[in-house]
Amino acid sequence: MSNASIRYGARIRKMNAAVKREKQALYKCEVCGKxxxxxxxxxxxxxxxxxxxxAGGAYSMTTTAGEAAKSLVQSLSRQ
Ligand SMILES: [Zn+2]
Incomplete structure (x- = not known):
């Protein structure tokens, strides 16, 4: 296995982890705010x-509220 394919495999695993995390994430409800x-x-x-x-994206909310919620989740998880 070349160095290039090792790096490629690592990137794929990282992407899969990110998708899995987004699918499990909770987003802010525009109606009740929770x-x-x-x-x-x-x-x-x-x-x-x-x-x-x-109705949103297949793996993450694509509305403005969803994007805001996602960035909030990401900032919280960095702390
Ligand atoms: Zn709600």
Whole structure:
């Protein structure tokens, strides 16, 4: 195995880990304001608190609120 393919394999594992983390992440609900929106199936997200259903990206919320929530989660996890 060449050095190039070793680096490529490491990058793929890192990407898979990031996707897995996003699929499990909770996002802020625009209706009730709680961090309770969870992916329930491909492109479908639901708030566990008020049952509002959102159509979003396959692996992460693509709305402005979703992006804001994601950056909040990332900043919290860095602390
Ligand atoms: Zn809600």
């Amino acid at each position: 961090m309770s929106v969870k992916r329930i199936s491909t492109s479908i997200w639901r708030c566990r608190h008020c049952n509002t259903t959102y």
